[in-house]
Amino acid sequence: xxxxxxxxxxxxxxxxxxxxxxxxxxxxxxxxxxxxxxxxxxxxxxxxxxxxxxxxxxxxxxxxxxxxxxxxxxxxxxxxxxxxxxxxxxxxxxxxxxxxxxxxxxxxxxxxxxxxxxxxxxxxxxxxxxxxxxxxxxxxxxxxxxxxxxxxxxxxxxxxxxxxxxxxxxxxxxxxxxxxxxxxxxxxxxxxxxxxxxxxxxxxxxxxxxxxxxxxxxxxxxxxxxxxxxxxxxxxxxxxxxxxxxxxxxxxxxxxxxxxxxxxxxxxxxxxxxxxxxxxxxxxxxxxxxxxxxxxxxxxxxxxxxxxx
Amino acid sequence: xxxxxxxxxxxxxxxxxxxxxxxxxxxxxxxxxxxxxxxxxxxxxxxxxxxxxxxxxxxxxxxxxxxxxxxxxxxxxxxxxxxxxxxxxxxxxxxxxxxxxxxxxxxxxxxxxxxxxxxxxxxxxxxxxxxxxxxxxxxxxxxxxxxxxxxxxxxxxxxxxxxxxxxxxxxxxxxxxxxxxxxxxxxxxxxxxxxxxxxxxxxxxxxxxxxxxxxxxxxxxxxxxxxxxxxxxxxxxxxxxxxxxxxxxxxxxxxxxxxxxxxxxxxxxxxxxxxxxxxxxxxxxxxxxxxxxxxxxxxxxxxxxxxxxxxxxxxxxxxxxxxxxxxxxxxxxxxxxxxxxxxxxxxxxxxxxxx
Numbered sequence: 001x002x003x004x005x006x007x008x009x010x011x012x013x014x015x016x017x018x019x020x021x022x023x024x025x026x027x028x029x030x031x032x033x034x035x036x037x038x039x040x041x042x043x044x045x046x047x048x049x050x051x052x053x054x055x056x057x058x059x060x061x062x063x064x065x066x067x068x069x070x071x072x073x074x075x076x077x078x079x080x081x082x083x084x085x086x087x088x089x090x091x092x093x094x095x096x097x098x099x100x101x102x103x104x105x106x107x108x109x110x111x112x113x114x115x116x117x118x119x120x121x122x123x124x125x126x127x128x129x130x131x132x133x134x135x136x137x138x139x140x141x142x143x144x145x146x147x148x149x150x151x152x153x154x155x156x157x158x159x160x161x162x163x164x165x166x167x168x169x170x171x172x173x174x175x176x177x178x179x180x181x182x183x184x185x186x187x188x189x190x191x192x193x194x195x196x197x198x199x200x201x202x203x204x205x206x207x208x209x210x211x212x213x214x215x216x217x218x219x220x221x222x223x224x225x226x227x228x229x230x231x232x233x234x235x236x237x238x239x240x241x242x243x244x245x246x247x248x249x250x251x252x253x254x255x256x257x258x259x260x261x262x263x264x265x266x267x268x269x270x271x272x273x274x275x276x277x278x279x280x281x282x283x284x285x286x287x288x289x290x291x292x293x294x295x296x297x298x299x300x301x302x303x304x305x306x307x308x309x
Numbered sequence: 310x311x312x313x314x315x316x317x318x319x320x321x322x323x324x325x326x327x328x329x330x331x332x333x334x335x336x337x338x339x340x341x342x343x344x345x346x347x348x349x350x351x352x353x354x355x356x357x358x359x360x361x362x363x364x365x366x367x368x369x370x371x372x373x374x375x376x377x378x379x380x381x382x383x384x385x386x387x388x389x390x391x392x393x394x395x396x397x398x399x400x401x402x403x404x405x406x407x408x409x410x411x412x413x414x415x416x417x418x419x420x421x422x423x424x425x426x427x428x429x430x431x432x433x434x435x436x437x438x439x440x441x442x443x444x445x446x447x448x449x450x451x452x453x454x455x456x457x458x459x460x461x462x463x464x465x466x467x468x469x470x471x472x473x474x475x476x477x478x479x480x481x482x483x484x485x486x487x488x489x490x491x492x493x494x495x496x497x498x499x500x501x502x503x504x505x506x507x508x509x510x511x512x513x514x515x516x517x518x519x520x521x522x523x524x525x526x527x528x529x530x531x532x533x534x535x536x537x538x539x540x541x542x543x544x545x546x547x548x549x550x551x552x553x554x555x556x557x558x559x560x561x562x563x564x565x566x567x568x569x570x571x572x573x574x575x576x577x578x579x580x581x582x583x584x585x586x587x588x589x590x591x592x593x594x595x596x597x598x599x600x601x602x603x604x605x606x607x608x609x610x611x612x613x614x615x616x617x618x619x620x621x622x623x624x625x626x627x628x629x630x631x632x633x634x635x636x637x638x639x640x641x642x643x644x645x646x647x648x649x650x651x652x653x654x655x656x657x658x659x660x661x662x663x664x
Contacts, residue, residue: 149327152647153640156602157620161335161636164624241489245606248491249621261489268495268610271503278499282492289487297483 029226029302039298042291049288053107056100079276087276090266095276099284102258107288109170109253110240113177118232120178121185126216128186129193147183155180156245163251173252177239188231192224226303230296237292244285260285313655321644328640329418333375336629381417423634428626433634437616441638443513444615447607448600450535455542455596460589462543463550467585468577470555478547485544490603494537494610501533508533511612534611538603542596549592554585590654594647601639 023031033039052059079087086095128143150158162176196202197220205219240260246252247261255262260281267278362368369377400408416422423433466475502510508529509515515526557563558581566576605617612618616635623631655661 145323145327149324149331152324152644153328153331153636154598154602154643156605157636157639160605160620160624161332161632164627164632165335237487241487244489245491248489248606249609249624251624264492264495268498271499275499275504278492278495282489282496285492286484286488290484293483293487 025303029299033298033302036298036302039295039302042294042298045287046291046295049103049284049291050107052100053103056097056104059100060097078274086280087274089263089274089277090270095280098258098263099260099280102260102263102281103284103288105170105253105257105259106240106243106261106285109174109177109243109259110236113174113181113239113243114232114236116174116178117182117235118185118228120182122189122221122228124182125186125189126193126220129190130197130212130216130220132194132197147187150180150183155242159242159246160249160251163246168252168254170253173243173246177243181235181239181242185228185231185235188227189224192227193220196220196223226299230300230303233292233296233299237289237296240285240289240292310655313661314652317648317651321648324644325641328644329379329637330375332633332636332640333378334371336633337371337374377417379418381420381422383416418637423637424630426623426631427628433630436631437619437634437638440614440616440619443613444604444608444617447531447534447538447613447615448597448604450531451538451542451600451603452596454535454539455546456589458539459543459546460550460586463547464554464577464582464585466547466551467554467558468573475551478551482544482548485540488540489606490537490541491606491610493540494533494607497533497537498610511610513614530611534607534613537607537610538600541599541603545596545599546589546592550585550589553588554581557581557585587654587657590657591650593650593653594643595650597646598643601643 079085086099088094089098124143128140132140158180159176162179163173166172166176168176193216197215202215202219205215210219243252243259244261244264247259248264250262250265253259253262255265263281264278267281270277367374400410421434423437425431426433426436429436462478466478469475498510501508512530513527514530515522558577563576563581566580571579601617604615605620607613608615608618609621616639620632620635622628623635
């Protein structure tokens with residue numbers, strides 16, 4: 001490394017005018033990302049939604065409404081009512097406050113379940129991808145069996161089965177969502193590790209006496225980071241989608257705690273009187289998930305040297 | 310070919326076994342499982358409770374109970390020889406004492422006995438049998454529309470790569486994949502059912518005393534659920550088809566075809582499309598999963614009397630035999646779906662069979 005740097009320094013000195021400054025993968029990815037306006041817009045949307053969700057209690061206090069307290073006499077107020085810009089629901093609760101709190105719950109569940117499933121998936125993926133062949137074949141077979149089994153059951157079904165026996169609260173919901181989503185990350189990282197471990201840098205690290213955990217977590221893991229960030233953005237989106245479906249069916253976040261999914265459960269009964277109850281929570285889900293998917297795609301393209309235009 | 314199919318069949322056995330174990334374990338270790346509910350009768354004395362628990366077999370270890378759930382209580386005879394003993398069930402007299410033993414009657418899951426529904430006391434297999442037709446109707450229709458509409462869209466997007474059409478379909482497919490199924494259903498219902506009143510609000514058959522219905526009565530009820538479900542299959546198939554065709558269009562033999570002086574159309578449809586269609590076979594399994602997951606939500610919204618709606622109702626009433634049976638049937642269907650797509654792939658692409 002030292003000699004390489006020295007060489008570049010010499011090169012730098014000798015060719016002052018036509019030498020282009022070298023860029024790391026990260027730098028060039030950031031440069032490409034800064035020109036990708038669609039991804040930037042999605043990022044802006046997501047950050048705004050997250051800030052609104054985090055700030056929900058302040059906003060609620062500032063304009064004097066409560067997201068759980070029903071108000072008698074102001075049920076099903078339409079769009080743009082005084083004091084309730086987005087109207088009220090069938091119990092007279094302010095829809096804007098509930099949307100913000102619902103987003104808080106949905107985004108929190110999405111992010112935490114995605115973090116947990118990434119941690120589990122990455123560790124297992126690295127380990128099973130690194131230890132291949134010989135006496136590890138049995139472990140590999142068991143893992144393959146577990147994953148095919150879990151994948152051959154539709155995710156929503158597995159979740160319905162799990163939530164039918166567990167009393168769902170926020171933490172069980174996150175655990176359950178982690179349980180059904182970690183396999184995707186694991187397969188991804190496992191495949192990536194199997195490719196990376198054949199590379200020269202891994203072989204030279206091994207030759208220098210690096211331990212297996214060091215090779216896995218210090219050498220291989222940073223090289224999978226773009227794949228990981230992409231998959232995590234997409235995973236948060238999918239988890240928000242799954243959670244909303246589950247809550248819509250009455251098996252996820254339970255009322256009176258609002259989530260974007262369970263706000264839609266009763267909406268069908270009020271189609272005529274209050275169509276905004278059906279439109280707003282769904283629109284929030286779509287915007288959030290779409291932003292996450294677009295960010296995921298954008299990051300993948302930015303880090304993929306082959307996609308350079 | 311036959312060897313390949315046999316190998317794939319054998320490989321699906323552990324998966325199937327795994328699913329039954331996982332499903333049963335979730336029920337078994339759940340707090341307040343169904344068996345304990347039967348023992349809650351406050352009239353029972355402690356001793357009677359123990360005898361009843363023994364009779365029900367609730368105190369047996371997991372693997373014994375799992376085996377019994379799988380194989381049943383009743384003995385299995387094959388060609389006059391008893392190959393499975395079953396279980397002797399104690400007969401309890403009025404005072405709660407064991408007065409004798411008799412052969413069990415439960416047939417077990419392998420013989421199609423999923424137990425009785427807790428709420429309606431009818432055999433679970435019978436209840437589910439009554440809902441499968443509705444689910445298949447909706448599911449097949451959505452799959453077919455996904456194929457018929459999705460594949461041409463994908464082909465056009467690939468041959469006009471980078472065109473406005475390609476861009477629009479790409480944006481639409483990302484958009485569709487970020488819309489929750491149930492919300493799409495709700496919005497369609499809000500627009501066409503509630504506001505415009507063009508189509509009915511749900512159900513499979515019209516409510517009428519005479520029970521008569523016209524073809525339009527049936528079709529009008531199918532339109533919205535089918536659009537809801539097939540939007541996802543269309544998005545999946547078109548994206549997959551686009552990628553597959555682009556992949557083929559970059560291959561050497563396509564360049565050869567061009568260099569022979571063939572027209573674009575002859576190369577696309579005569580040479581490239583055939584090979585690009587092969588990987589579509591692998592999509593059958595995953596799209597089956599998509600349709601099933603979608604069906605649970607779509608059926609709930611449109612009051613479609615299928616398996617998905619039954620499952621949601623069963624979960625809400627804690628009707629465990631129904632939940633288990635539905636989950637198992639869907640899991641088996643999914644495994645078979647994946648099996649079919651693998652076999653189809655091997656039929657069309659001989660390279661698959663070799664490794």
